[in-house]
Amino acid sequence: LYRDVILCTDIMYVNKLPFLVTTSRHLKFATVELLVNKQGTTLAKCLTNVMRLYGSRGFLVRMVHADSEFEPTRGSLAGVGSGLNVCAADEHVPEVERCIRTIKERARCTYSSLPFTRLPALMIKELITACVFWLNMFPPTDGVSTTLSPRALMAGFTLDYHRHCRLEFGTYVQTHEEHDNTMQSRTTGAIALRPTGNRQGGY
Numbered sequence: 001l002y003r004d005v006i007l008c009t010d011i012m013y014v015n016k017l018p019f020l021v022t023t024s025r026h027l028k029f030a031t032v033e034l035l036v037n038k039q040g041t042t043l044a045k046c047l048t049n050v051m052r053l054y055g056s057r058g059f060l061v062r063m064v065h066a067d068s069e070f071e072p073t074r075g076s077l078a079g080v081g082s083g084l085n086v087c088a089a090d091e092h093v094p095e096v097e098r099c100i101r102t103i104k105e106r107a108r109c110t111y112s113s114l115p116f117t118r119l120p121a122l123m124i125k126e127l128i129t130a131c132v133f134w135l136n137m138f139p140p141t142d143g144v145s146t147t148l149s150p151r152a153l154m155a156g157f158t159l160d161y162h163r164h165c166r167l168e169f170g171t172y173v174q175t176h177e178e179h180d181n182t183m184q185s186r187t188t189g190a191i192a193l194r195p196t197g198n199r200q201g202g203y
Helices: 040-056 068-079 094-112 121-135 150-155
Strands: 004-014 017-024 030-034 060-066 083-086 172-176 187-191
Touching: 004 040, 004 094, 017 040, 017 094, 017 121, 030 040, 030 094, 030 121, 040 060, 040 068, 060 068, 068 083, 094 121
Parallel strands: 004 060, 060 083
Antiparallel strands: 004 017, 017 030, 172 187
8 A cells, every 4th residue: 555655855954964854655764864965966876775775675666755956866766766846946845844853853852961062973963863763663643553663664673672772872881892811901981872773782
């Protein structure tokens, strides 16, 4: 019933860092990726990667809804069997705008709980990724399933609380490092960012 996917996308800015955000109608699966630039080739490559992710689970992205900034990607999307619908001036794609607002709200809530006054670009990137990661963990009220989360539909497995919920974003940890039989330290201090999402519960 939901094999043909309509993908909504836009560019979100956090501390002047551009992120490509996508979300799908019905499935409500969101993705985010930090952009090195906003050129048409870069946007097309990122969208193609997202479409391949859907394709790996048997979904086909038939249409991409975006604003005029994505017009240069029309040819590349047509090459992989997807159309592009560009909204008019002063119009927006409501699904992705709502998704961006939710991501930013989650990021602000997490940031307010951190003991840091400034975040490097790497932590901002991982903060946004973590927010999207956990948004995909729970079935939306208007989604296709009341029991399966968007990530469960796209990854094929569900997370385990005891493996994937051990650390919060920004937690101080001691990580294991390679060492020999000397007095060299076996661990080093680090900041936990987010679960990688693998089955063994890596961070």
